[in-house]
Amino acid sequence: MVYEKYGTPDVLELKEVEKPFPGDNEVLVKVHAASINDWDLGLLHGDFINRMLNGLTKPKRKILGSDIAGEVESVGKNVKHFKPCDEVYGDLSGQWGGFAEFVCAPEKSLSLKPATMSFEEAAAIPQAAMLAVQGLIDKGNIKQGQRLLINGAGGGVGTFGIQIAKLHGIEVTGVDKGNKLEMLRSIGFDHVIDYTKEDFTKNGKVYDLILDAKTNRSMFKYSRSLSRHGVYVTVGGDIGRLLQALLLAPLINLIYKKHIRIVALKANKDLMYMNELFEKGKVKVVADRPYRLDQLPEAFRHFARADHKGKIVVTLK
Numbered sequence: 001m002v003y004e005k006y007g008t009p010d011v012l013e014l015k016e017v018e019k020p021f022p023g024d025n026e027v028l029v030k031v032h033a034a035s036i037n038d039w040d041l042g043l044l045h046g047d048f049i050n051r052m053l054n055g056l057t058k059p060k061r062k063i064l065g066s067d068i069a070g071e072v073e074s075v076g077k078n079v080k081h082f083k084p085c086d087e088v089y090g091d092l093s094g095q096w097g098g099f100a101e102f103v104c105a106p107e108k109s110l111s112l113k114p115a116t117m118s119f120e121e122a123a124a125i126p127q128a129a130m131l132a133v134q135g136l137i138d139k140g141n142i143k144q145g146q147r148l149l150i151n152g153a154g155g156g157v158g159t160f161g162i163q164i165a166k167l168h169g170i171e172v173t174g175v176d177k178g179n180k181l182e183m184l185r186s187i188g189f190d191h192v193i194d195y196t197k198e199d200f201t202k203n204g205k206v207y208d209l210i211l212d213a214k215t216n217r218s219m220f221k222y223s224r225s226l227s228r229h230g231v232y233v234t235v236g237g238d239i240g241r242l243l244q245a246l247l248l249a250p251l252i253n254l255i256y257k258k259h260i261r262i263v264a265l266k267a268n269k270d271l272m273y274m275n276e277l278f279e280k281g282k283v284k285v286v287a288d289r290p291y292r293l294d295q296l297p298e299a300f301r302h303f304a305r306a307d308h309k310g311k312i313v314v315t316l317k
Helices: 038-045 048-054 119-124 126-139 157-165 180-186 221-222 239-256 271-279 293-304
Strands: 026-035 067-075 087-091 102-106 147-151 171-178 189-194 207-212 226-235 259-262 313-315
Touching: 026 119, 038 293, 048 293, 067 102, 067 119, 067 126, 067 313, 087 119, 087 126, 119 313, 126 157, 126 207, 126 226, 126 271, 147 157, 157 171, 171 180, 180 189, 221 226, 221 239, 221 259, 226 239, 239 259, 293 313
Parallel strands: 147 171, 147 207, 171 189, 207 226, 226 259
Antiparallel strands: 026 067, 026 102, 026 313, 067 087
C-alpha cells in the first residue's frame, strides 16, 4: 500500500512494487500481519515534524507500517540469529514498509515469535506494549498500592497498560469515549470516565501516576490531578503539548513537587518481557475487527476517529 503524497487515507494506493532484497544485516520478512500506530497517521498526514523526517514536499519512504509479524523469507550474509521459515515480529520505526507483502528489516528490529502467539497478536504488540512498559515501569516507577489514571485508555497503549498495572496491584482509572467504557471494565479497569461528559482534571480526584497516550491538555491541568510527588508520563500526542512538557517539567517539579516525564521510545527493548507475560497468560491482546491490506484506507479512517478498541491489525495472509 503506497502513498506518493501527504494527505488523508484516500492518497493510499494498492500497487505492485519490486520485491525488496535484504542487505547484509537485514532479514527479508513475508508479512502476515501489521498494525497501525499514531506515528503512521502522522507520517500519512505529513505534519511539520514528520515532513522533516520523511521529506518536505513528498514522502521519501512511500510504504507505512512499523509493527509487523511474519515469516523469514531470506537473510543477509551477516545475520546470525534468524533463518528462513522463522516466525518473527518487531517494530520497524524509522524504516517502516510493513504494509506490504514483503519488507526488509534490520536483524536488531526483530524477535522470534512465540509459537502460542498468532501473527495478528504479534503485530499488535511491539510499539504499544513497549510504550506501556517504558511509561509505567521505566519512567513511572510503578509501585503496589498506587492510584493510576490512563488517558486514552481504549487504544493499544491503554489496553496493555491496564494489564501490566494490575500485575503490580494498582487501582486503575481509564479515560476514553463512552462507547469504549464497557470494554475497559471487561479488561480490568476499576473506574472509567467518559471524557465527553467529564473532565478528569476538574473533578478533584488525584492520582499517584498518570499515563497519557493523548497529551491533549496543558501540563498545569495534568499537574492538578497528581498527588504530591506524583508522576505524569506522556508516551505521545500533540507536538506542542510535548514541547510544553519538556519545558515546564523543571518548574512544576520545583513549585509543586510533581514530576513530568516523556517516554522516548526504545523500540523492541521489552519484547522478551512481553513474550514471557503472554506465554504465562498474564497479558492478552485487545484488537478491533481485522482489516485486509486493501482495506487500509478504511482502517486509517477508523483509527483517526479514535473509535477503535485496542489495536487495529491488518492481515496479509
